[in-house]
Amino acid sequence: MSLTLLNVIVAVVIAIAFAALNAAYLVWAERRGAARIQRRPGPNINGPFGLLQPPLDGIKLMAKQLTIPGGADKVLFIAAPVLAMFPAIMSFVTIPFSESIVAKNMNVGVLMIFAFASTGSMALVFAGWSSRNKYAMMSSVRAVSQAVAYEIPMLITTITVVMIAGSTDLMEIVRQQSGSILHWNIFPVLGNSHNLLMPMSFLIFFTCTLAETNRAPFDLGEAESELVAGFHTEYGSMGFGLFFMGEYANIVIGSCMTTILFLGGWNAPLPFLGFIPGIFWFLLKLYLLIATFIWIRWTFPRTTIYGLLNLSWKILIPLSLFNLLFTAGLIKVF
Amino acid sequence: MNSPIKLQPDETFILNVGPQHPATHGVLRVKMEMNGEYIVNAETVIGYIHRMHEKMGEVKTYPQFLMNLSRMDYLGALGYSHGHVLLIEKASGIEVPERAEYIRAIMVELNRVASHLFWFGAFVMDLGGFSPLMYALQDREYILDMLEAVTGSRLTYCYFRFGGLYNDIDDDFISAARRFIPRMRKSLKKYHKLVTGNIIFHKRLEGIAPLSQEMCRKYGASSAVARGSGINFDVRKNEPYSVYPEFDFDIPVFHECDSLARYKVRMEEIEQSLRIIEQGLDKLPDGPIMPEKKPKLIKPPPGDYYQAVETARGSFGIRLVSDGGKTPYRLKLRSPTYSNMHLFDESCRGMMIMDALAFMGSLDLVIPEIDR
Amino acid sequence: MICEKTRLALQKLFPTPEPQEAPIEDAGEEKDKKVPQEPRNNGLVERDYAVHGYHLDAQVSPDQLLEAVTIVDEAEFFIESITGVDWIKDGQLEVIYDFSRYDFDLCRVVIRTRVDRNHPVVPTITGIYAGANWHERETHEFFGIKFTGHPHLVPLLLPEDADFHPLLKDFKA
Numbered sequence: 046m047s048l049t050l051l052n053v054i055v056a057v058v059i060a061i062a063f064a065a066l067n068a069a070y071l072v073w074a075e076r077r078g079a080a081r082i083q084r085r086p087g088p089n090i091n092g093p094f095g096l097l098q099p100p101l102d103g104i105k106l107m108a109k110q111l112t113i114p115g116g117a118d119k120v121l122f123i124a125a126p127v128l129a130m131f132p133a134i135m136s137f138v139t140i141p142f143s144e145s146i147v148a149k150n151m152n153v154g155v156l157m158i159f160a161f162a163s164t165g166s167m168a169l170v171f172a173g174w175s176s177r178n179k180y181a182m183m184s185s186v187r188a189v190s191q192a193v194a195y196e197i198p199m200l201i202t203t204i205t206v207v208m209i210a211g212s213t214d215l216m217e218i219v220r221q222q223s224g225s226i227l228h229w230n231i232f233p234v235l236g237n238s239h240n241l242l243m244p245m246s247f248l249i250f251f252t253c254t255l256a257e258t259n260r261a262p263f264d265l266g267e268a269e270s271e272l273v274a275g276f277h278t279e280y281g282s283m284g285f286g287l288f289f290m291g292e293y294a295n296i297v298i299g300s301c302m303t304t305i306l307f308l309g310g311w312n313a314p315l316p317f318l319g320f321i322p323g324i325f326w327f328l329l330k331l332y333l334l335i336a337t338f339i340w341i342r343w344t345f346p347r348t349t350i351y352g353l354l355n356l357s358w359k360i361l362i363p364l365s366l367f368n369l370l371f372t373a374g375l376i377k378v379f
Numbered sequence: 380m381n382s383p384i385k386l387q388p389d390e391t392f393i394l395n396v397g398p399q400h401p402a403t404h405g406v407l408r409v410k411m412e413m414n415g416e417y418i419v420n421a422e423t424v425i426g427y428i429h430r431m432h433e434k435m436g437e438v439k440t441y442p443q444f445l446m447n448l449s450r451m452d453y454l455g456a457l458g459y460s461h462g463h464v465l466l467i468e469k470a471s472g473i474e475v476p477e478r479a480e481y482i483r484a485i486m487v488e489l490n491r492v493a494s495h496l497f498w499f500g501a502f503v504m505d506l507g508g509f510s511p512l513m514y515a516l517q518d519r520e521y522i523l524d525m526l527e528a529v530t531g532s533r534l535t536y537c538y539f540r541f542g543g544l545y546n547d548i549d550d551d552f553i554s555a556a557r558r559f560i561p562r563m564r565k566s567l568k569k570y571h572k573l574v575t576g577n578i579i580f581h582k583r584l585e586g587i588a589p590l591s592q593e594m595c596r597k598y599g600a601s602s603a604v605a606r607g608s609g610i611n612f613d614v615r616k617n618e619p620y621s622v623y624p625e626f627d628f629d630i631p632v633f634h635e636c637d638s639l640a641r642y643k644v645r646m647e648e649i650e651q652s653l654r655i656i657e658q659g660l661d662k663l664p665d666g667p668i669m670p671e672k673k674p675k676l677i678k679p680p681p682g683d684y685y686q687a688v689e690t691a692r693g694s695f696g697i698r699l700v701s702d703g704g705k706t707p708y709r710l711k712l713r714s715p716t717y718s719n720m721h722l723f724d725e726s727c728r729g730m731m732i733m734d735a736l737a738f739m740g741s742l743d744l745v746i747p748e749i750d751r
Numbered sequence: 752m753i754c755e756k757t758r759l760a761l762q763k764l765f766p767t768p769e770p771q772e773a774p775i776e777d778a779g780e781e782k783d784k785k786v787p788q789e790p791r792n793n794g795l796v797e798r799d800y801a802v803h804g805y806h807l808d809a810q811v812s813p814d815q816l817l818e819a820v821t822i823v824d825e826a827e828f829f830i831e832s833i834t835g836v837d838w839i840k841d842g843q844l845e846v847i848y849d850f851s852r853y854d855f856d857l858c859r860v861v862i863r864t865r866v867d868r869n870h871p872v873v874p875t876i877t878g879i880y881a882g883a884n885w886h887e888r889e890t891h892e893f894f895g896i897k898f899t900g901h902p903h904l905v906p907l908l909l910p911e912d913a914d915f916h917p918l919l920k921d922f923k924a
Contacts, residue, residue: 348582721885
């Protein structure tokens with residue numbers, strides 16, 4: 046019993062370390078990626094390839110004073126950045142990186158991750174409301190409508206996958222996709238479902254992940270040309286730092302989920318490549334997805350808030366509902 | 380575009396956009412009365428960078444005032460200087476050598492391209508796309524380098540003199556300009572692929588902020604704001620000055636009246652400016668760049684003179700009331716964005732804030748130019 | 752020719768058309784030396800475009816202003832700018848309205864009106880040209896000219912509490 050507890054604690058610490066490290070270095074990757082897209086060097090002074098930039102930024106942020114605006118709700122104002130970071134880190138506990146590398150596998154892993162993801166938008170609401178800033182307030186109102194609008198198609202799409210797998214256990218979902226690239230849920234020609242609508246599901250899920258993590262082109266919560274900096278307008282110091290890390294941790298979680306649900310998790314794309322450890326494939330898929338996130342962000346302009354809501358309510362939700370029914374029918378027939 | 384809902388004052392809130400706000404590109408402030416995301420009423424507050432160039436014009440002699448013009452609009456400075464020198468030359472009857480006129484036109488057009496490029500980048504950045512700004516700045520850099528080599532400065536040029544120019548262009552400049560034109564055309568194609576063809580970009584601008592021709596007329600709008608509303612108005616064609624009648628170029632006009640039309644006009648204008656530069660380089664005559672005889676002291680005869688030019692931002696007018704002295708009696712600078720910006724208050728009512736700010740971007744504002 | 756039409760329309764404002772003022776003014780070589788001593792009488796003058804940069808120059812009294820601007824508006828001119836000039840020697844302030852056209856029928860019309868320097872009151876034209884709003888505010892703050900009926904006559908470019916008029920010739924900073 047105590048040994049299991051110790052295991053869990055160690056695993057949680059590793060998960061936190063992984064999340065924090067990822068968040069920090071994704072900032073670097075994003076800046077380098079953006080620089081590459083924009084034909085400029087990006088951070089390259091501190092350390093080789095500017096690799097020391099994130100820790101130095103962290104030190105700088107921590108050295109700054111945390112200012113609380115007059116009239117702000119102090120408790121919520123301080124709680125909000127912590128709330129932004131916390132669920133993202135907790136979600137890592139249940140992510141299976143390979144057959145053996147998982148902090149704590151649960152048979153309701155999917156539900157747990159979505160439960161934590163939903164609390165993430167609470168942080169934005171708290172931040173926006175407690176800052177006593179009109180821009181932050183507008184941003185948090187946007188964040189709520191965005192979260193509501195995009196969690197629905199995301200969940201419906203996930204339910205589709207769960208129905209195919211017959212399990213909410215993340216490891217089980219991945220195991221069922223083993224074999225080759227054709228067994229993956231994204232294009233399950235040889236898998237346990239022959240649902241040809243799955244590529245569309247993948248796109249819906251990916252779009253929702255972009256929206257849920259407040260990434261461009263759906264970064265309306267922090268639309269800097271309209272709302273200055275959105276919900277974190279009034280945040281400086283590590284409060285801002287935590288929001289930033291939370292955002293990147295969320296991206297990692299979103300990409301992990303996409304990998305697990307659609308891209309076969311740790312499975313090798315071709316059977317004869319199975320000798321390479323699963324963690325390699327998982328991280329490869331994960332970072333390719335993250336690179337796509339970065340690529341999209343620096344290519345597209347931002348949508349409008351009504352465009353964003355229309356996309357969800359008029360296109361994504363009907364499509365995902367149709368897909369759900371279609372999949373249910375397929376499962377019933379075969 | 381009026382909001383159909385009538386609201387009590389306590390149901391709205393005031394949003395203070397600016398004077399330091401990422402979308403205002405300078406120290407412009409808009410007091411917006413908001414109903415959620417919708418603008419009920421807006422009041423533009425300007426004057427944060429007001430320097431009273433008109434008073435300076437009254438105390439400085441004519442040559443001393445030359446450099447003030449380029450401080451008005453830091454992105455398309457040469458167009459403004461052009462208006463000034465044309466006015467003084469007209470008023471005091473100074474002949475300008477043909478070569479100087481051609482070089483002026485080439486320079487002004489290069490500056491116009493540079494200004495439009497910056498606008499393009501900043502506009503797309505207003506819409507949330509950051510990368511095009513970097514590409515645009517890179518292209519603009521070539522122009523600035525070329526202009527720097529000839530004029531000596533990169534932003535606030537003082538290149539034109541009454542009667543001619545400060546410095547002749549050399550072969551380096553000509554070959555650089557010739558190399559620049561195909562390069563810029565290639566870049567334009569890339570911009571159209573990257574930005575103009577983008578669906579998000581289209582959706583954000585199509586049908587946003589329609590400006591009727593009547594409204595443009597009542598407010599005196601010019602540049603792409605008028606041309607995007609189907610008004611075929613360009614001072615270079617309507618009221619030809621300098622050597623512009625010698626060039627074969629078109630005035631892009633779009634009839635959609637929306638922000639996308641204004642965008643398209645400016646992008647097409649870059650192409651047309653390139654055509655003018657190309658023809659200018661081909662036709663460039665030899666000769667002096669300063670007239671042989673020129674009055675030592677510039678003293679236009681008493682009277683009232685007006686000169687309009689098409690700058691990157693629209694129809695710039697300059698009125699001189701002279702009493703025959705060494706300094707102008709009154710110098711009025713009619714800035715085009717002043718009129719264009721004035722439209723904003725009325726036309727942004729009932730819009731959502733993000734659309735309104737996209738509309739503001741499409742007006743191509745340079746705040747020092749509004750405030751003078 | 753719209754210029755001719757507008758000229759005829761504006762001419763009706765002046766009860767006794769003075770034929771000696773109508774001819775095109777010459778380039779003004781011999782007039783160089785002498786500064787105009789007397790303020791001009793109200794009336795319409797056609798100017799040489801090549802020299803002055805505008806075609807029609809109408810000086811009206813302040814109470815004729817709205818009528819004149821309405822004529823220009825009906826002929827579909829757009830408003831360029833409004834500005835003032837301080838004729839301190841005559842004890843008068845001049846308000847200048849510039850109008851131009853969007854089409855290729857080039858015609859620039861200048862309407863000016865003179866008011867007493869100590870009591871500068873001019874009716875607003877914001878009812879006709881909405882875009883005159885800012886121009887009039889600017890003229891108000893720079894010259895202290897009051898535009899009666901203006902909806903919001905407060906300083907625009909100067910600070911909100913500015914009570915000075917910097918473009919007056921007797922303004923000392």
